[in-house]
Amino acid sequence: MKAVLLLGALLVVTALTATADERRSGRDTMSPALRALQADDGQHPAQLALALGQDLWRTGAKSCASCHGDPERLRGVATHYPAWDRGLINLPGRIQRCRVQHQGQPAWAPEAEGLLALTALVAQQSRGLPLQPPAGPELDVAARRGQRLFNTRLGALNLSCAQCHDERAGLRLGGSLIPQGHVDDYPIFRLEWQSLGSLQRRLRGCLSGVRATVWDWNSAELLALETYLARRSAGMSTQAPGVRP
Amino acid sequence: MRSTRAVIVLPAAIQAGEPFEVRATVAHAMETGYRNDDAGTRLPRDLVRRFECRLDGELMFAADLFPAVSANPYVAFWMRLSQPGELSFVWRGDAGFEHRELRRITLS
Numbered sequence: 209m210k211a212v213l214l215l216g217a218l219l220v221v222t223a224l225t226a227t228a229d230e231r232r233s234g235r236d237t238m239s240p241a242l243r244a245l246q247a248d249d250g251q252h253p254a255q256l257a258l259a260l261g262q263d264l265w266r267t268g269a270k271s272c273a274s275c276h277g278d279p280e281r282l283r284g285v286a287t288h289y290p291a292w293d294r295g296l297i298n299l300p301g302r303i304q305r306c307r308v309q310h311q312g313q314p315a316w317a318p319e320a321e322g323l324l325a326l327t328a329l330v331a332q333q334s335r336g337l338p339l340q341p342p343a344g345p346e347l348d349v350a351a352r353r354g355q356r357l358f359n360t361r362l363g364a365l366n367l368s369c370a371q372c373h374d375e376r377a378g379l380r381l382g383g384s385l386i387p388q389g390h391v392d393d394y395p396i397f398r399l400e401w402q403s404l405g406s407l408q409r410r411l412r413g414c415l416s417g418v419r420a421t422v423w424d425w426n427s428a429e430l431l432a433l434e435t436y437l438a439r440r441s442a443g444m445s446t447q448a449p450g451v452r453p
Numbered sequence: 454m455r456s457t458r459a460v461i462v463l464p465a466a467i468q469a470g471e472p473f474e475v476r477a478t479v480a481h482a483m484e485t486g487y488r489n490d491d492a493g494t495r496l497p498r499d500l501v502r503r504f505e506c507r508l509d510g511e512l513m514f515a516a517d518l519f520p521a522v523s524a525n526p527y528v529a530f531w532m533r534l535s536q537p538g539e540l541s542f543v544w545r546g547d548a549g550f551e552h553r554e555l556r557r558i559t560l561s
Contacts, residue, residue, distance in 0.1 A: 250462035256480045256525055259458045402524065 233444055234387040234452060237378075242399075246451040254328055254397040254449045257321070257404050261329030264322050270311045272326070279329050286331040287339050287446060290438060292346045296431040300327045300395075300406055318425040324404040328395050331448035338445050339392060341438035354436025357429060363420030369433075384453065390441040391434070393450025404449060407434055457481070457552045461542060469535055469560045475506065475514075478527040479544045479552055485520040501546035504528055508558075509538045518546075534558060 235246060245251055252258075265272045265279055276282060290298045297305065303326050307313045316323040341347075358369045372381070373389030380386065394407040401409075408430050415422045423429040462476040479501065486498025504526070506514040514530045542554040 250476050255460045256458055256478060259460050260480075263458065 231390065231441070231444060232388055233390050233392050233447075235393055235447060235450060237385055237387055238451075238453065242451055242453060246393075246447065252397075252449075253399070253451060254404055257325045257328055257397070258332060258449070260321065261325035264326055265329060268311065268313075272306070275310070279333055282330050283333045284337055286334040286448065287337050288342055290347070290350075290431060290435045291342050292344050292350075296346070296350055296428070296435065298407070298426075298431065298434055299330065300324075300408075301426060303327060303330070319406060319409055321403075324395055324406065327406065328404055328449040331395060331446065334446050335448065336445055338443045339438060339441050341435070341442055347435055350432045350435040351439050352436075353428075354432040354434070357433050358436055358440075362415065363418035365418040367418045369414070389437070390444055391437045392441050392444045392446045393448050393452075395448065396450040396452045398452045400453065407437070457550075459542070459544070459552055459554050461554055461556060463556060463558075466561045467534065467558060470533060472531050472533045474529060474531050475540075476527070476529045477504070477506070477542055477554075478525055479504075480525055481544070481546070481550070483518075483520075483522055483524045483526060487520065499547050499550075501526055501544050501550065503545050505543045505545075506530075506532075507541045507543075508532075508534070510541075513540070534560065536560070 235243065238246075245253065249255065262279070272279075286299055289302070290296055291302075293302075300323055303323060304315055308315050361368045361371075369389065372386050377386050377388040391407055394410075395404050396410070397404050398410075408425060411430055411433060412422050412425075457480055459477065459479040464473045467473050481501050482499060483501065484496050484499040486496070486500075488496050490496055498520070500520060501518050501522075504516045504518065505512060513532055514528075516528055518526055537558055537560050540556045540558055542556070544550070544552045
Protein backbone atom coordinates (compact mmCIF):
# COMPACT_ATOMS: atom_id res chain seq x y z
CA MET A 209 0.00 0.00 0.00
CA LYS A 210 2.74 2.41 1.09
CA ALA A 211 4.78 1.52 -1.98
CA VAL A 212 1.80 2.22 -4.23
CA LEU A 213 1.23 5.59 -2.55
CA LEU A 214 4.89 6.46 -2.89
CA LEU A 215 4.88 5.44 -6.52
CA GLY A 216 1.75 7.54 -7.05
CA ALA A 217 3.37 10.54 -5.38
CA LEU A 218 6.48 10.06 -7.50
CA LEU A 219 4.39 9.94 -10.66
CA VAL A 220 2.59 13.16 -9.67
CA VAL A 221 5.91 14.89 -8.96
CA THR A 222 7.38 13.72 -12.27
CA ALA A 223 4.26 14.84 -14.09
CA LEU A 224 4.43 18.27 -12.46
CA THR A 225 8.11 18.83 -13.20
CA ALA A 226 7.62 17.55 -16.73
CA THR A 227 4.86 20.09 -17.37
CA ALA A 228 7.00 22.89 -15.95
CA ASP A 229 9.93 21.92 -18.17
CA GLU A 230 7.83 21.64 -21.30
CA ARG A 231 6.94 25.30 -21.46
CA ARG A 232 8.67 26.93 -24.41
CA SER A 233 8.51 30.56 -25.34
CA GLY A 234 7.53 31.16 -28.96
CA ARG A 235 10.88 32.95 -29.13
CA ASP A 236 12.74 29.66 -28.69
CA THR A 237 10.82 27.77 -31.37
CA MET A 238 11.38 30.36 -34.13
CA SER A 239 13.92 29.99 -36.91
CA PRO A 240 17.51 31.01 -36.02
CA ALA A 241 17.25 34.01 -38.37
CA LEU A 242 14.21 35.37 -36.54
CA ARG A 243 15.79 34.72 -33.17
CA ALA A 244 18.82 36.73 -34.29
CA LEU A 245 16.51 39.53 -35.45
CA GLN A 246 14.90 39.73 -32.02
CA ALA A 247 18.18 39.48 -30.12
CA ASP A 248 19.95 42.27 -32.06
CA ASP A 249 18.70 45.75 -31.20
CA GLY A 250 20.44 47.13 -34.27
CA GLN A 251 18.23 45.04 -36.57
CA HIS A 252 15.07 44.79 -34.50
CA PRO A 253 12.12 45.72 -36.72
CA ALA A 254 10.42 47.51 -33.80
CA GLN A 255 13.28 49.98 -33.36
CA LEU A 256 11.44 52.76 -35.19
CA ALA A 257 8.41 52.20 -32.97
CA LEU A 258 10.64 52.30 -29.89
CA ALA A 259 12.13 55.58 -31.15
CA LEU A 260 8.58 56.94 -31.50
CA GLY A 261 7.86 55.74 -27.96
CA GLN A 262 10.90 57.66 -26.68
CA ASP A 263 9.63 60.78 -28.50
CA LEU A 264 6.12 60.47 -27.08
CA TRP A 265 7.48 59.77 -23.60
CA ARG A 266 8.92 63.30 -23.51
CA THR A 267 6.24 65.13 -25.53
CA GLY A 268 3.87 67.68 -24.04
CA ALA A 269 3.67 69.73 -20.86
CA LYS A 270 2.30 66.75 -18.88
CA SER A 271 4.57 64.23 -20.53
CA CYS A 272 5.08 60.68 -19.24
CA ALA A 273 8.58 61.80 -18.23
CA SER A 274 7.24 64.61 -16.03
CA CYS A 275 5.77 62.00 -13.62
CA HIS A 276 7.71 58.81 -14.26
CA GLY A 277 11.17 60.18 -15.13
CA ASP A 278 13.17 58.04 -17.52
CA PRO A 279 11.48 54.96 -18.99
CA GLU A 280 14.16 52.83 -17.28
CA ARG A 281 12.50 53.58 -13.95
CA LEU A 282 9.54 51.44 -15.02
CA ARG A 283 11.66 48.27 -15.01
CA GLY A 284 9.50 45.36 -13.91
CA VAL A 285 6.18 47.20 -14.27
CA ALA A 286 5.11 45.38 -17.43
CA THR A 287 5.44 41.97 -15.77
CA HIS A 288 2.60 42.74 -13.33
CA TYR A 289 -0.28 42.88 -15.82
CA PRO A 290 -3.21 42.33 -16.26
CA ALA A 291 -4.00 43.93 -12.89
CA TRP A 292 -7.15 44.93 -11.03
CA ASP A 293 -7.65 48.67 -10.51
CA ARG A 294 -11.33 49.60 -10.56
CA GLY A 295 -11.72 46.88 -13.16
CA LEU A 296 -9.47 44.55 -15.11
CA ILE A 297 -6.72 46.49 -16.83
CA ASN A 298 -3.84 45.45 -19.07
CA LEU A 299 -0.69 47.42 -19.87
CA PRO A 300 -2.05 49.29 -22.93
CA GLY A 301 -5.19 50.00 -20.88
CA ARG A 302 -3.07 51.51 -18.11
CA ILE A 303 -1.23 53.74 -20.58
CA GLN A 304 -4.56 54.73 -22.08
CA ARG A 305 -5.97 55.58 -18.63
CA CYS A 306 -2.88 57.66 -17.80
CA ARG A 307 -3.31 59.52 -21.08
CA VAL A 308 -6.98 60.34 -20.50
CA GLN A 309 -7.02 60.99 -16.74
CA HIS A 310 -3.63 62.56 -16.10
CA GLN A 311 -2.58 64.02 -19.42
CA GLY A 312 -6.08 65.18 -20.39
CA GLN A 313 -5.65 63.86 -23.93
CA PRO A 314 -8.24 62.04 -26.04
CA ALA A 315 -8.00 58.26 -25.85
CA TRP A 316 -6.16 56.46 -28.62
CA ALA A 317 -7.94 54.04 -30.90
CA PRO A 318 -7.08 50.39 -30.22
CA GLU A 319 -3.75 49.51 -31.88
CA ALA A 320 -2.92 53.18 -32.47
CA GLU A 321 0.73 53.60 -33.45
CA GLY A 322 1.49 55.78 -30.44
CA LEU A 323 -0.20 53.46 -27.95
CA LEU A 324 1.73 50.44 -29.25
CA ALA A 325 4.98 52.41 -29.27
CA LEU A 326 4.60 53.43 -25.62
CA THR A 327 3.50 49.91 -24.62
CA ALA A 328 6.57 48.48 -26.35
CA LEU A 329 8.82 51.04 -24.65
CA VAL A 330 7.46 50.19 -21.20
CA ALA A 331 7.55 46.43 -21.87
CA GLN A 332 11.13 46.70 -23.15
CA GLN A 333 12.28 47.95 -19.74
CA SER A 334 11.37 44.59 -18.16
CA ARG A 335 13.58 42.48 -20.44
CA GLY A 336 14.95 39.44 -18.67
CA LEU A 337 12.45 39.59 -15.81
CA PRO A 338 9.92 36.79 -15.17
CA LEU A 339 6.21 37.45 -15.68
CA GLN A 340 4.56 37.93 -12.29
CA PRO A 341 0.85 38.49 -12.84
CA PRO A 342 -0.71 39.69 -9.57
CA ALA A 343 -3.18 37.67 -7.50
CA GLY A 344 -6.45 38.85 -5.99
CA PRO A 345 -10.05 37.70 -5.65
CA GLU A 346 -11.30 39.55 -8.75
CA LEU A 347 -8.29 38.46 -10.79
CA ASP A 348 -8.81 34.85 -9.68
CA VAL A 349 -12.39 35.00 -10.95
CA ALA A 350 -11.22 36.49 -14.25
CA ALA A 351 -8.47 33.88 -14.63
CA ARG A 352 -10.97 31.06 -14.03
CA ARG A 353 -13.27 32.55 -16.64
CA GLY A 354 -10.30 32.91 -18.99
CA GLN A 355 -9.37 29.29 -18.46
CA ARG A 356 -12.94 28.23 -19.26
CA LEU A 357 -12.81 30.30 -22.46
CA PHE A 358 -9.41 28.80 -23.34
CA ASN A 359 -10.98 25.34 -23.20
CA THR A 360 -14.26 26.25 -24.92
CA ARG A 361 -14.80 25.19 -28.52
CA LEU A 362 -15.64 28.23 -30.65
CA GLY A 363 -16.63 29.20 -34.14
CA ALA A 364 -17.55 27.35 -37.32
CA LEU A 365 -14.38 25.26 -36.99
CA ASN A 366 -15.46 24.32 -33.46
CA LEU A 367 -11.95 24.61 -32.03
CA SER A 368 -10.77 25.71 -28.59
CA CYS A 369 -7.48 27.47 -27.87
CA ALA A 370 -6.40 24.40 -25.92
CA GLN A 371 -6.86 22.03 -28.84
CA CYS A 372 -4.11 23.78 -30.78
CA HIS A 373 -1.90 25.41 -28.17
CA ASP A 374 -1.98 22.69 -25.50
CA GLU A 375 -2.72 19.47 -27.35
CA ARG A 376 -1.08 20.15 -30.71
CA ALA A 377 1.70 22.59 -29.84
CA GLY A 378 4.86 21.75 -31.78
CA LEU A 379 2.89 20.29 -34.70
CA ARG A 380 2.19 22.25 -37.83
CA LEU A 381 -0.84 24.13 -39.12
CA GLY A 382 -0.27 24.48 -42.83
CA GLY A 383 3.45 25.21 -42.94
CA SER A 384 3.62 27.05 -39.63
CA LEU A 385 4.67 25.71 -36.28
CA ILE A 386 1.91 25.84 -33.66
CA PRO A 387 3.44 27.58 -30.64
CA GLN A 388 2.39 26.88 -27.07
CA GLY A 389 0.75 30.28 -26.99
CA HIS A 390 2.79 31.98 -24.29
CA VAL A 391 2.42 35.69 -23.76
CA ASP A 392 5.94 36.56 -22.62
CA ASP A 393 7.00 38.92 -25.43
CA TYR A 394 4.00 41.18 -26.02
CA PRO A 395 3.61 43.57 -27.72
CA ILE A 396 5.13 41.73 -30.68
CA PHE A 397 6.36 42.84 -34.06
CA ARG A 398 4.76 40.28 -36.33
CA LEU A 399 6.31 40.04 -39.79
CA GLU A 400 2.92 39.08 -41.22
CA TRP A 401 1.47 42.33 -39.87
CA GLN A 402 4.59 44.39 -40.66
CA SER A 403 3.90 46.32 -37.47
CA LEU A 404 3.71 46.04 -33.73
CA GLY A 405 0.54 44.49 -32.37
CA SER A 406 -0.95 43.81 -28.97
CA LEU A 407 -1.96 40.49 -27.44
CA GLN A 408 -5.59 41.38 -28.13
CA ARG A 409 -4.86 41.74 -31.83
CA ARG A 410 -3.24 38.29 -31.78
CA LEU A 411 -6.22 36.78 -29.93
CA ARG A 412 -8.74 38.44 -32.24
CA GLY A 413 -6.80 37.04 -35.19
CA CYS A 414 -7.15 33.53 -33.74
CA LEU A 415 -10.88 34.07 -33.14
CA SER A 416 -11.51 35.07 -36.73
CA GLY A 417 -9.26 32.16 -37.78
CA VAL A 418 -11.64 29.64 -36.21
CA ARG A 419 -14.53 31.71 -37.64
CA ALA A 420 -15.93 32.68 -34.27
CA THR A 421 -17.51 35.97 -33.29
CA VAL A 422 -14.57 38.28 -32.65
CA TRP A 423 -14.77 39.79 -29.17
CA ASP A 424 -14.60 43.57 -28.91
CA TRP A 425 -11.38 45.35 -27.94
CA ASN A 426 -11.02 45.31 -24.14
CA SER A 427 -14.13 43.17 -23.74
CA ALA A 428 -14.53 41.18 -20.53
CA GLU A 429 -13.82 37.99 -22.50
CA LEU A 430 -10.51 39.19 -23.95
CA LEU A 431 -9.32 40.61 -20.63
CA ALA A 432 -10.29 37.39 -18.79
CA LEU A 433 -8.40 35.34 -21.38
CA GLU A 434 -5.39 37.67 -21.05
CA THR A 435 -5.48 37.20 -17.27
CA TYR A 436 -5.48 33.43 -17.61
CA LEU A 437 -2.74 33.49 -20.26
CA ALA A 438 -0.50 35.67 -18.08
CA ARG A 439 -0.81 33.11 -15.28
CA ARG A 440 -0.21 30.27 -17.73
CA SER A 441 3.10 31.95 -18.70
CA ALA A 442 3.97 33.13 -15.17
CA GLY A 443 7.67 32.81 -14.37
CA MET A 444 8.78 32.85 -18.00
CA SER A 445 11.14 35.70 -18.72
CA THR A 446 10.08 38.47 -21.07
CA GLN A 447 12.16 39.78 -23.98
CA ALA A 448 9.60 42.30 -25.21
CA PRO A 449 9.03 43.54 -27.82
CA GLY A 450 9.12 40.14 -29.51
CA VAL A 451 9.54 39.32 -33.20
CA ARG A 452 7.23 36.65 -34.58
CA PRO A 453 6.70 35.24 -38.09
CA MET B 454 1.68 64.63 -38.01
CA ARG B 455 4.82 64.38 -35.94
CA SER B 456 8.33 64.64 -37.29
CA THR B 457 9.96 61.78 -39.12
CA ARG B 458 12.02 59.28 -37.25
CA ALA B 459 15.21 57.54 -38.25
CA VAL B 460 17.37 55.07 -36.40
CA ILE B 461 21.11 54.87 -37.10
CA VAL B 462 23.17 52.13 -35.50
CA LEU B 463 26.95 52.54 -35.24
CA PRO B 464 29.45 50.45 -33.27
CA ALA B 465 30.17 51.73 -29.77
CA ALA B 466 33.87 52.10 -30.55
CA ILE B 467 35.37 52.77 -33.99
CA GLN B 468 39.07 52.29 -34.68
CA ALA B 469 40.96 54.26 -37.33
CA GLY B 470 41.50 52.15 -40.46
CA GLU B 471 39.17 49.37 -39.26
CA PRO B 472 36.00 48.71 -41.29
CA PHE B 473 32.70 49.05 -39.43
CA GLU B 474 29.05 48.60 -40.32
CA VAL B 475 26.56 51.46 -40.51
CA ARG B 476 22.84 50.63 -40.36
CA ALA B 477 20.22 53.23 -41.12
CA THR B 478 16.46 53.04 -41.31
CA VAL B 479 13.87 55.79 -41.73
CA ALA B 480 10.14 55.70 -41.01
CA HIS B 481 8.46 56.02 -44.40
CA ALA B 482 5.47 54.33 -46.03
CA MET B 483 7.19 53.88 -49.45
CA GLU B 484 3.81 54.00 -51.18
CA THR B 485 4.35 52.50 -54.63
CA GLY B 486 1.63 54.33 -56.54
CA TYR B 487 0.24 51.00 -57.73
CA ARG B 488 -2.13 50.34 -54.84
CA ASN B 489 -5.75 51.31 -54.28
CA ASP B 490 -7.37 52.13 -50.96
CA ASP B 491 -10.54 50.44 -49.69
CA ALA B 492 -12.70 52.80 -51.75
CA GLY B 493 -10.84 51.94 -54.95
CA THR B 494 -9.03 55.24 -55.41
CA ARG B 495 -5.39 55.09 -56.38
CA LEU B 496 -2.95 55.90 -53.58
CA PRO B 497 -0.51 58.50 -54.88
CA ARG B 498 3.10 57.46 -55.21
CA ASP B 499 5.17 58.55 -52.24
CA LEU B 500 8.72 57.22 -52.21
CA VAL B 501 12.07 57.95 -50.69
CA ARG B 502 14.12 58.42 -53.87
CA ARG B 503 17.63 58.77 -52.62
CA PHE B 504 19.71 58.11 -49.54
CA GLU B 505 23.14 59.68 -49.07
CA CYS B 506 25.76 59.40 -46.38
CA ARG B 507 28.53 62.02 -46.34
CA LEU B 508 31.60 62.55 -44.18
CA ASP B 509 32.20 66.28 -43.82
CA GLY B 510 30.55 66.82 -47.21
CA GLU B 511 32.37 64.04 -49.05
CA LEU B 512 30.05 61.35 -50.43
CA MET B 513 30.68 58.01 -48.69
CA PHE B 514 27.64 56.00 -49.72
CA ALA B 515 24.48 56.61 -51.74
CA ALA B 516 21.50 54.54 -52.78
CA ASP B 517 18.64 55.15 -55.21
CA LEU B 518 15.40 53.65 -53.94
CA PHE B 519 12.53 52.36 -56.08
CA PRO B 520 8.92 51.19 -55.60
CA ALA B 521 9.96 47.62 -54.80
CA VAL B 522 11.79 48.74 -51.66
CA SER B 523 9.88 47.97 -48.48
CA ALA B 524 8.37 50.50 -46.11
CA ASN B 525 10.83 51.90 -43.55
CA PRO B 526 13.77 51.26 -45.91
CA TYR B 527 16.75 49.77 -44.15
CA VAL B 528 20.25 50.28 -45.54
CA ALA B 529 23.39 48.68 -44.14
CA PHE B 530 26.88 49.36 -45.49
CA TRP B 531 30.50 49.30 -44.40
CA MET B 532 33.03 52.10 -44.25
CA ARG B 533 36.53 52.75 -43.02
CA LEU B 534 37.75 56.05 -41.62
CA SER B 535 41.27 57.33 -41.10
CA GLN B 536 40.25 60.50 -39.29
CA PRO B 537 37.32 61.62 -37.13
CA GLY B 538 34.54 63.69 -38.63
CA GLU B 539 30.83 64.24 -38.88
CA LEU B 540 28.63 61.78 -40.77
CA SER B 541 25.50 63.25 -42.29
CA PHE B 542 22.63 61.06 -43.43
CA VAL B 543 20.01 62.44 -45.82
CA TRP B 544 16.87 60.80 -47.16
CA ARG B 545 15.07 62.67 -49.96
CA GLY B 546 11.84 61.73 -51.68
CA ASP B 547 8.51 62.65 -53.21
CA ALA B 548 6.41 65.58 -52.00
CA GLY B 549 9.50 67.37 -50.71
CA PHE B 550 10.34 64.65 -48.20
CA GLU B 551 13.70 65.23 -46.58
CA HIS B 552 15.13 63.89 -43.36
CA ARG B 553 18.59 64.56 -42.00
CA GLU B 554 20.60 63.00 -39.21
CA LEU B 555 24.08 63.89 -37.99
CA ARG B 556 26.48 61.66 -36.07
CA ARG B 557 29.85 62.84 -34.82
CA ILE B 558 32.42 60.09 -35.15
CA THR B 559 35.33 59.92 -32.74
CA LEU B 560 38.00 57.32 -33.36
CA SER B 561 39.55 55.30 -30.60
